[in-house]
Amino acid sequence: MPLSERQTQILARLQHAGGSLSSSELTDTFGVSVQTIRKDLNELSNQGLVQRVHGGITLPNRNLSFSNRQVINLEAKRAIARAVAASLPEGACIFLGIGTTPQQVALALLDHPGLQVITNNLNAAMTLCHNPRIETLLAGGRVRPSDQDMTGEDTTAFLRRFRVNFGIFGIGGLSARGDLMDFSPEESHISRAIIECSEQRILVADSSKYLRNAPVRSGSLSDVHLYVTESICPSVAALLEQAGTELLCAGSGGVRTASKTGRTARRQEMEP
Template sequence: MLREERTERILQYVTQHGFARIQEIMELCNVSRPTAVRDLIRMENEGLLIRTHGGARAIRKTATFEPRHRWKESQHAEEKKKIAALAKELVEEGDTVLLDSGTTTLMLARELASFKNITVITNDIMIAMTLSANDDIQLVMLGGQRRKGVYSLIGPFAEMLLNQLNVDKAFIGAASVDLNRGITNSNIEEITLKKTILDISQRNILLVDSSKFNNVGFVKVADLDRIHTIITDGGIRHKDSLLEQLQEMNIDVRIAH
């Protein structure tokens, strides 16, 4: 299991239970005791939790999703900003676009905040808040249940509404991307919603920093042939022949500098 995936699992567990013992973390992430201890030390240094004798506890029970979101947004932040800036260039006046939940799409929303005459659909509370002050953007918020630990809304209500909509461009995030296994995520809860997004959009645009490549998450979202464009950072050039292989699959790969 990747370090980022372990961090998310531990943080989600501590968020839900308020406390986690070392043994519980070892079983949750299938790691040794030394690895679990190192993870807790690192996460405390990053301000995600507080270590205690024999485990760790949540920072605040009243707003427990905040540390998790802050941590995700801080990972590869500069690369994400560059990806968002390049993605903005694909949005044209009159477009109906869908922004998947996530930190890179949130940065894209900030880039779009001054646009006019576009429609934005999202299931992300933070994205909706970012765009809500601009009356020149028609904002459609998908309803549902907030997924624990983050700001996204999921569930049958969001999926039913999505199935009634037509979207020009969908900007999608992912936990991991692999040539053979495709797009994968670390949680099951939002998979159906992501699959529906891919189905209703005319053009699917994947926004991922290069650290996500050549990794496989817990559950599959889709094969890469569902993606028309990938926007990533220059680190992809150091992933052996990955860039060339993606281009051979007729995927338009754009590199943010």
């Protein structure tokens, strides 16, 4: 069921508020009645996007299903995807990881002149098969129906057989210390395989991932060459500077590159 503009804004505020909001805050913010906000919260709860608690809402204590995550921060994910797709040179070999932002990258690659893509993302593979100039290799393994991807030992072993030019992956959350967090050990193993088998590592994550809770540490920002997001706060900018990671900000004002860091990241000279 499509979300209204107000419901989309409620989800964004919930993410940025650290995962908890009161009904009174929302009625004051949007200038609507308690009954209107209650209806919005009930609809969001029925779709599994929030958890109702006394006096308000919290984020669910587990990752949302793929279909639910697809509607959250969609325009930000599309902007990130367009920026990444435009930077990939013809003939490059890439990993494309799990999640809804990598899926948007796949959609943005539909007009790309040619790539080889290795992925365990079922939606990405189904999208890319519509571009005859892209060779897609889909990893085997255990299918996770709620996430629409492949995981497990076979999946990780398949990815580790390759050495690619660009590894493009998402995360469950980014901690205050710059840790890359995932929701399960299986997801973490996939992230580590991409990080360790890619010449250039590209993290794609919208701004809501900062301070989002996820239990498994997969690495740190120092493992990443390029961080692509739609907007940046001073805390994340400081983490990127400390890690030596380049920032590509793909907000509503178009793509812009923040100050270069100590790491030699080559956004404008990305060659396989």
